[in-house]
Amino acid sequence: MLLNTKFEIGDKVLYQVEYEEFLKAIAIVPNNDKIMRSLANSKTSGFLAPSLLAVAYSLIIYESTMGEADFSAHYLSRKLNLGNNVTQNDAHYHFRFGNTNTIYSLMDAGNFMWGGWSGFIGLSSAEVYGGSNLNEIFTSGQRDTPADQRSVYGGRRFFKTRK
Helix, strand or coil: CHHHCCCCCCCCCCEEECHHHHHHHHHCCCCHHHHHHHHHHHCCCHHHHHHHHHHHHHHHHHHHHCCCCCCCCCHHHHHCCCCCCCCCCHHHCEEEECCCCCCEEHHHHHHHHHHHHHHHHCCCHHHHHHHHHHHHHHHHCCCCCHHHHHHHHHHHHHHHHCC
């Protein structure tokens, strides 16, 4: 834990991510346009709506697991100058977004950014809650943890309000 860590003068305790940097990172996910277009068109396309939702959800799954919307494995790991797919030593890296009062571990910071991205692409809270829980059930056999959900919804709130 951070509170039990012995720090030396000059040690970096956390990495700051300002709102503009956060927005830029979520805006450059490669399939954003296709996802947003498919989600929007699914609302007005009658019999094509299920197919358009399937396209959008497939792209969301791809970006969230292997693409740039896996923010802890990609964007945040690069910010740390550690390359991609850094998951070891998670407890050593901490992030603060804007002027929020919460410090996030690397994985929770990735969840936070994913939450902001989910708002950016236009997912509803029900889609986020259902999708994040389904992902956890498929990968770990359990529902998403309360800490993960707090991080995701914190990111959604930050995206909308900067708080």
